[in-house]
Amino acid sequence: MPGDDERSPRVVTVRGRRLKDRLPVRLRHHWKPAGALCAGLAVAVYFFGDARVSPYATSSSRVEADTITQNIEGTVGLYDASVSHSVQLTYEQTDFDKMMKEFEDEGTKDYLSADLTIDGVHLEDVGIRLKGNSTLSSLRGKGMGMPGGGRNMPGRAGAQQGAPPAADQGAGGGRDRGRSTGGGPGTTEQQPGRLAEGGEKGGNGADGGGAAGGPAGMVQYDLSAKKPEELPWLIKIDQYIEGRAYQGEREISLRPGSDGQLPLNEALALSLTKSSGQPAEGYSFTSVQVNNRPAVTRLMVDNPDTEYAEAVGDGNGVLYKARAGGSFDYRDDDPSDYETSFRQLNKAGSQDLEPVMKLIKWADEASDKEFEEELHQYVDIDSLATYIATQNLLLNSDDISGPGKNYMLWYDLDTRKFSVLGWDYNLSLSGDTAAGPDDKVGMGGGPGGPGAPEGGLPEGMPEIPEGMPEMPEGMPEIPEGMPGGGNGEAGKGRSMGGHALKDRFLESDAFDAVYKAAYKKVYAKTYGSGTSKQALDTIAEQAREAAGSSKELDAAVEKLRTTVTERTAALAKNKQVTG
Numbered sequence: 001m002p003g004d005d006e007r008s009p010r011v012v013t014v015r016g017r018r019l020k021d022r023l024p025v026r027l028r029h030h031w032k033p034a035g036a037l038c039a040g041l042a043v044a045v046y047f048f049g050d051a052r053v054s055p056y057a058t059s060s061s062r063v064e065a066d067t068i069t070q071n072i073e074g075t076v077g078l079y080d081a082s083v084s085h086s087v088q089l090t091y092e093q094t095d096f097d098k099m100m101k102e103f104e105d106e107g108t109k110d111y112l113s114a115d116l117t118i119d120g121v122h123l124e125d126v127g128i129r130l131k132g133n134s135t136l137s138s139l140r141g142k143g144m145g146m147p148g149g150g151r152n153m154p155g156r157a158g159a160q161q162g163a164p165p166a167a168d169q170g171a172g173g174g175r176d177r178g179r180s181t182g183g184g185p186g187t188t189e190q191q192p193g194r195l196a197e198g199g200e201k202g203g204n205g206a207d208g209g210g211a212a213g214g215p216a217g218m219v220q221y222d223l224s225a226k227k228p229e230e231l232p233w234l235i236k237i238d239q240y241i242e243g244r245a246y247q248g249e250r251e252i253s254l255r256p257g258s259d260g261q262l263p264l265n266e267a268l269a270l271s272l273t274k275s276s277g278q279p280a281e282g283y284s285f286t287s288v289q290v291n292n293r294p295a296v297t298r299l300m301v302d303n304p305d306t307e308y309a310e311a312v313g314d315g316n317g318v319l320y321k322a323r324a325g326g327s328f329d330y331r332d333d334d335p336s337d338y339e340t341s342f343r344q345l346n347k348a349g350s351q352d353l354e355p356v357m358k359l360i361k362w363a364d365e366a367s368d369k370e371f372e373e374e375l376h377q378y379v380d381i382d383s384l385a386t387y388i389a390t391q392n393l394l395l396n397s398d399d400i401s402g403p404g405k406n407y408m409l410w411y412d413l414d415t416r417k418f419s420v421l422g423w424d425y426n427l428s429l430s431g432d433t434a435a436g437p438d439d440k441v442g443m444g445g446g447p448g449g450p451g452a453p454e455g456g457l458p459e460g461m462p463e464i465p466e467g468m469p470e471m472p473e474g475m476p477e478i479p480e481g482m483p484g485g486g487n488g489e490a491g492k493g494r495s496m497g498g499h500a501l502k503d504r505f506l507e508s509d510a511f512d513a514v515y516k517a518a519y520k521k522v523y524a525k526t527y528g529s530g531t532s533k534q535a536l537d538t539i540a541e542q543a544r545e546a547a548g549s550s551k552e553l554d555a556a557v558e559k560l561r562t563t564v565t566e567r568t569a570a571l572a573k574n575k576q577v578t579g
Contacts, residue, residue: 025117035278066306068250068350069243074121078247079282079302081542086287087254087300088117089128089233093291100225103130104140111239118246126240133404135256135323135426138222139231186234200266221256229290232256234303251303256426258296262543264536264560266410267299269394269425271535272526276390279312279421285546297547304408304423309346312421316413319345319421320356322405328500333357342409355411359418363500372510379501380412383419385511385518388502392441393522396428401499419503433566436574437519516576523577527568536564 076083088392091114099112111127130136223231236254238244246252257263262285273280281302289295302308309319326341335353342356359378366374375381387407390400399422400407406424435441505511526532541556547553571577 022260047201051456052355067243067435068245068248068307069167070241070245070497071248072121072123072244072246074247075119078118078252079284079300081284081538084546085119085284086117086295087235087289087298089228089235089288089290090115091128091291094175096225096228098128100139103136105528107140111236113240116235116237121246123237123246124253125240127236128233129236131234132256136223137422156326181428223256227293229293229296230258231289245307248307249305250300250307251305253301253303254286255299258288258298259547261552262547262553262557263299263426264539264543264556264557265429266301266425267539267543268532268536268560268564269396270301271429271539272394272532273390273422273425274529275535276386276522276525278386281308281423285542287546297543304345306346311412313412316414317410318347318351318355320353320409320411321345321423322400322407322409324403326405328360328363330361333361345408351413355418356409356415359409363504363568368504368508372508373503373506375511376417378418379537380415380417380419381511381514384501384505385515387420387422388435388505389519389522391422392437392439393519393526393567393571394425394428395431395433395435395441395563396422396425397431397441398424398427399502401502402427421515429560429563429567433563434570436571437516437576520577524572527564527571528578532564532568534559536561 076085078085091112094239095112099110102108102110109130111129113125114128116126117124132141157497212521221232225231231254233254235254236249236250237246237252255263255266267283270280272281283299283301285297286300287295288298304319304321309317314318323341323343328341331337335357338353338360342353344351344353362374362378363371381545387400396402398404398406400420404424404427406422408421408423410419410421412419431441432439506515536557543553543557
């Protein structure tokens with residue numbers, strides 16, 4: 001008989017947990033709302049699964065999503081032209097070689113990690129990349145389809161230092177304000193002996209380090225990977241360290257041209273734009289050294305970025321920068337489809353491209369009468385008139401209507417209207433110095449097209465060879481039926497050259513008075529007051545201080561001085577300007 005401490009074994013049956021017991025307690029208590037949510041999602045997916053959902057941000061908030069969290073003060077003002085500056089870039093050669101190979105093979109411009117020392121202040125891990133489009137064509141060795149560009153293109157053989165392009169009628173040829181037709185690249189019209197004033201002169205062979213003039217004066221720099229100190233660079237301070245800036249700047253541009261070939265014309269155009277009361281980027285001359293290569297002198301320019309956009313006006317607006325490969329053509333009502341044509345520089349967290357989309361759609365659909373009556377609802381007309389007048393006065397052949405799309409749209413969130421801002425003036429102050437308010441200053445048309453010299457190519461200009469390379473990658477197609485662009489009433493929708501806003505504004509007599517008034521006002525602040533000559537003297541002194549005096553630089557200064565002198569004299573005799 002078992003003792004008292006002994007127990008008979010019990011058989012226990014273990015059941016598996018029920019499904020509902022496996023669910024969290026809270027979910028078991030609130031299963032009905034959760035079930036309803038799942039059912040709703042299932043219905044939405046079934047009916048709208050293939051639909052496109054586009055976010056629309058319409059808030060007028062000033063909040064900027066991408067803020068500066070680390071601002072490096074530096075020692076001297078970055079764009080203080082009264083002091084000397086220095087830039088040193090160091091990077092791994094293997095990384096540079098890889099970047100260059102990818103650019104040569106695919107045309108991509110990827111960032112390279114580098115260390116930057118600027119005016120004695122060291123910054124690790126900044127991003128640098130090649131900057132430019134047709135300017136970089138010689139690096140790929142394919143000509144990029146640009147007349148006068150690339151090693152094997154017409155106009156390159158036998159190019160001599162400072163050799164002028166073939167004689168032409170000038171960018172103002174053809175007194176017809178109402179037909180400001182843009183054209184294909186490579187057709188900048190120039191006067192004899194005027195090779196892109198400001199030192200952009202003849203190249204010195206395929207070894208790099210210079211510029212060669214092609215047909216009609218289009219300048220192509222003969223750049224080389226062997227001379228990285230001469231390459232056009234974009235320096236991005238916050239590429240690898242988010243929120244970092246140098247003196248409030250995220251992006252710095254090193255412009256094409258060095259030493260005796262400094263782009264003095266661009267510096268002068270920026271100075272005159274600012275003196276006219278319009279926004280303009282800061283600039284200064286600086287010594288540039290890359291790895292252990294010799295130092296050269298370059299023009300350093302503030303590249304429009306978030307902080308630049310926030311400084312426009314009172315900051316309550318959005319700045320959209322036109323992309324070189326983009327267009328002003330209406331596509332559809334999805335703002336995201338315009339990102340290939342415009343880059344939004346600020347307020348990315350609260351705004352989008354919807355205002356630009358609406359502007360383009362209206363300009364595309366408006367009749368001439370509607371354009372005249374409704375333009376003030378979309379655009380600050382006085383501002384547009386001032387911008388267009390300024391580009392004419394500066395003889396800028398690549399403005400809003402040029403193939404480079406060198407303009408920005410400022411959208412004021414208070415007035416809900418656009419203004420046009422300029423940038424990138426490397427093709428300014430060249431061409432017909434006698435051009436008046438009604439004359440064309442933009443790129444001329446392609447051979448035989450609108451704006452081209454009568455009879456086709458200018459005398460002495462080499463024929464374009466059969467089988468010439470195609471247009472550069474990313475460049476928009478030229479609309480059917482118009483070499484320079486244009487596919488509708490009054491030339492709307494110009495992709496390659498021309499621009500609906502500028503062209504239709506100039507073609508309309510309704511805006512003639514406001515345009516002429518703006519022209520006189522900008523003239524008085526620039527040429528009429530003597531500011532242009534004074535600014536040139538200052539810039540020339542700054543360039544010589546930075547680069548040292550040389551025959552090449554002295555010649556560039558004198559060429560630009562001739563342009564300014566002739567331009568001032570011609571405008572003073574024009575009764576439309578002074579009367």
